[in-house]
Amino acid sequence: MFKKTLARLSWVDIFLRVLQLVAAIVIVYGLVTTFTTARYSSEQWATLAFAGLAQGSIYALIALGYTLVYGILLMINFAHGEIYMAGAFSTVFLAMYFDRNGFLASNPLVAIIVLILFSAAISSGIAILLERIAYRPLRNAPRLIPLITAIGASFLLQYTFRGLFGSQFRSYPEVSILRGTWTILGFNVPIVQPVVFLAAVSLMITLYWYVERTKAGRAMRAVSEDKAVARLMGVDIDKVIVSTFALGGALAGAAGVFNGLFRPQGVFFLMGFFPGIKAFTAAVLGGIGNIPGAMFGGLLLGLIESLGPNAVLEGLGIPAANQLKDAIAFTVLVLILIFRPQGIFGERLAEKKA
Amino acid sequence: MxxxxxxxxxxxxxxxxxxxxxxxxxxxxxxxxxxxxxxxxxxxxxxxxxxxxxxxxxxxxxxxxxxxxxxxxxxxxxxxxxxxxxxxxxxxxxxxxxxxxxxxxxxxxxxxxxxxxxxxxxxxxxxxxxxxxxxxxxxxxxxxxxxxxxxxxxxxxxxxxxxxxxxxxxxxxxxxxxxxxxxxxxxxxxxxxxxxxxxxxxxxxxxxxxxxxxxxxxxVASGAAAIESKRASLQRQVILFVGIGILLLIAPYVLGSFLSQVLFEVGRFVLLGLGLNIVVGYAGLLDLGYVAFFAFGAYTMGILTTTGPLNQGGGLFNFWLALPIVVLVSVFFGIMLGFPVLRMRGDYLAIVTLGFGEIIRILALSDWLRPIMGGAQGVLAIPSPVFFGIKLDSPEKMYYLVLAGALLVAFVSIRLRDSRLGRQWMAMREDEDVAEAMGINLVQTKLLAFAIGAGFSGLGGAIFAARLGNIFPHSFNLLISINALSLIIVGGLGSIPGVIVGAIALVGLPELLREFQEYRLLMYGILLIVMMLNRPEGFLPAEVFKRELHAEEAELPGAEA
Known part of the structure; x- marks a missing residue:
């Protein structure tokens, strides 16, 4: 019996090992051909890398929401992408208003901070509502049920916002002080990219400090370790869970405004789907439930996604590789989950059974 | 008060x-x-x-x-x-x-x-x-x-x-x-x-x-009519079945072209739902990339039988000859995509399969695979099937094809459910570790679930391709998976009548309210949430699930997952 189990397991292992090897060979081959043919200059690579970092920091902010909720409820909040959309979509109207009355031009810094706060408030409000209405009653249900509820919530939010704000695309106004370029390490970089990156990273550091150093953060970690014991220690579990959703929502809302600064176009009711999935990928990449992991995973995914099509796919001779950009994130997700489901930093998954 | x-x-x-x-x-x-x-x-x-x-x-x-x-x-x-x-x-x-x-x-x-x-x-x-x-x-x-x-x-x-x-x-x-x-x-x-x-x-x-x-x-309380009513209920069941059978057969003539098209859509989703029901309902593997197999089925049928430039079948294939190949191809891909996810459970499985579905769609849309799959233009000019000289080119006629497919799949589903394999699936759904300890070969059982589910879905895809005549990558988006998933959940996971009721409620009725298409997905969202909050076992639940969910309710509060 034992021998049989062993033989059977190793069969799957062999298959996975071969798959791993093939994936590695393909990636290395693509990289080698690209760099030996020297298709792009280092200037071009740097442009892609900086854009990737800015995009990655946005993914990281959204990924934190997944990770925070997962850390506490062991639940994937499938509707988190829609929470991001809610903030970004609602705030675009305020931004347009600020642009019309000149506030954005006269006081850009104040205006942007107001926008971020507004977006964070909307997103975290939606997240709290969602938790209260859809998730709280299902806290002890079998795992499939909250997941399906989350899928339902995702559609509900998408089409509610479509009903509210219409189905046309909107765009954030251009901010004059973010126009132009800086020279970093000898490369010309659009100002908005490092600004978004730095702002996002400082938010993440604040979050890290909050979770690690404050009393509320300690309560959060306690609930994530063991709910029953935390309750005995006098932690109000419901309050901690609500504040976790609120915090994750606020970060997603901020990410919505950063995204609007970085890529002003394309604000509409379905804008949350891809960032949501990609941020989830980022969270898994870093190890879900792990806060620094989500930050790192987000940045890494941003880089992979921005460099990947040119660095790997073109080397493999695939035409119009940028069309496959969205597929890259999914491929990374699949590969990570197959080969290292605990992610780069995570170890908790193995204990708690995905 | x-x-x-x-x-x-x-x-x-x-x-x-x-x-x-x-x-x-x-x-x-x-x-x-x-x-x-x-x-x-x-x-x-x-x-x-x-x-x-x-x-x-x-x-x-x-x-x-x-x-x-x-x-x-x-x-x-x-x-x-x-x-x-x-x-x-x-x-x-x-x-x-x-x-x-x-x-x-x-x-x-x-x-x-x-x-x-x-x-x-x-x-x-x-x-x-x-x-x-x-x-x-x-x-x-x-x-x-x-x-x-x-x-x-x-x-x-x-x-x-x-x-x-x-x-x-x-x-x-x-x-x-x-x-x-x-x-x-x-x-x-x-x-x-x-x-x-x-x-x-x-x-x-x-x-x-x-x-x-x-x-x-x-x-009944007096006990006199117990035996009598049992026979009567059997009789009633027979009459019910015969009645439903006759209704199904004459439906297209009574209902006309538009409503036949609606019935065709319902039938297509019954096919999909029954396949997904095996994966999700029986085996408990939440698959959100189910549309991938539907796409494989449709594309294989399209590529083999099209009269356009993309034909790879050398003009050898008609609908009926291609059908077995379509199913085999879908089963093959079911196994290929099932393999990497053998070790995953629950939420992770859901997201990875969702990723698979999207990867397939993005690939079908790309210029890279254009020579085979036609890129954004899709596969055009797929001929309608011909059945003993009758060209099945109208919704009324295609309805019978989809009806036959759905009946076949329903029959296979019922037989599978009551078979040894079906019991293995359910054991696996309840607890993988215990199932394995009982001597169930998890690898084989899981792969069979993926393969059979994929085969059913591929069959649905083939009929879909033959009905429409042209297929485009955009037809194979996440919504199909979500649709199929919602309908088996609303109907009742693991329940075959549930799939049919779910398909009528979620596909048929919204088709009749075409004016309000815009709000269809909103209604789905509301329905899914309300359903999960109030009646997670669905409208026509399978016995096992009902028991399970009520056991959960009876559990002590405070026992976290």
């Missing part, structure tokens, strides 16, 4: 009012108000606007259970007044501030609708309406049990008939000719008189039935 519970009344009322406000602001009230239900004074918009208010009235009265009718009525009146507040605030705000540039649905039409086209004096009218409706709800709740049930039931039936009046139109046209329709319908709406007649007749029938049931219960 002797006094009125103000807090409950006001809270219920406000919730009802916020529901009305929500539907108004997302534009549903306006969109639905174009469709009259009874005469020209009651339309579907009213249903949305006042449904929540009515519920608030009923619930408020129910909260005052032991109180007198007067207190019930008064409390629901309070709820009704509270329910008017949110919408009134919207009207006041919209009259003073320009809202439409942000909230696209808050326009003049909506305001006219909310104020009954009377401007500001309509505000009072809106309050009057909400209070009267909530009051009606409260009075309704105070009725004695029998009347409450029968009146509520017949009222709902009248509304349902009015909503789906196009079926009535179609059937009556076929049976009695077109003029008969105009007797009871006015456009799409029921005439007030016919609605009233229908209501009275239905109430009469329901009251008679209720009385018979009470009598029968007395008989």
């Amino acid at each position: 002797k006094t009125i519970d103000w807090k409950t009344a006001i809270r219920n009322g406000l919730v009802g009012g916020v529901i009305a406000l929500y539907f108004s602001m997302i534009g549903m009230v306006e969109a639905f108000s174009g469709r009259n239900l009874i005469g020209d004074f009651f339309n579907m918009g009213h249903l949305l606007l006042f449904g929540g208010v009515l519920a608030a009235g009923i619930l408020t009265a129910r909260a005052h259970k032991e109180a007198s009718v007067g207190i019930n009525a008064f409390s629901s009146l309070v709820a009704g007044l509270a329910a008017g507040i949110p919408t009134t605030l919207l009207i006041l705000l919209a009259n003073n501030v320009e809202l439409q540039s942000v909230f696209v649905s808050v326009n003049r039409t909506l305001l006219a609708l909310l104020t009954f086209e009377r401007g500001m004096s309509g505000l009072g009218l809106f309050f009057l309406a909400t209070s009267l409706i909530a009051l009606a709800g409260g009075l309704y709740d105070s009725l004695p049990g029998v009347y409450k049930r029968t009146l509520g039931l017949s009222l709902s039936v009248v509304v349902v008939v009015a909503v789906f009046s196009n079926i009535v139109t179609q059937i009556m046209t076929t049976l009695f000719g077109r003029p008969s329709v105009r007797l009871i319908l006015d456009g799409d709406a029921l005439k007030p008189l016919s609605a009233a007649v229908l209501f009275v007749v239905l109430t009469g029938i329901f009251i008679l039935r209720e009385q018979r049931r009470v009598k029968a219960e007395k008989l």
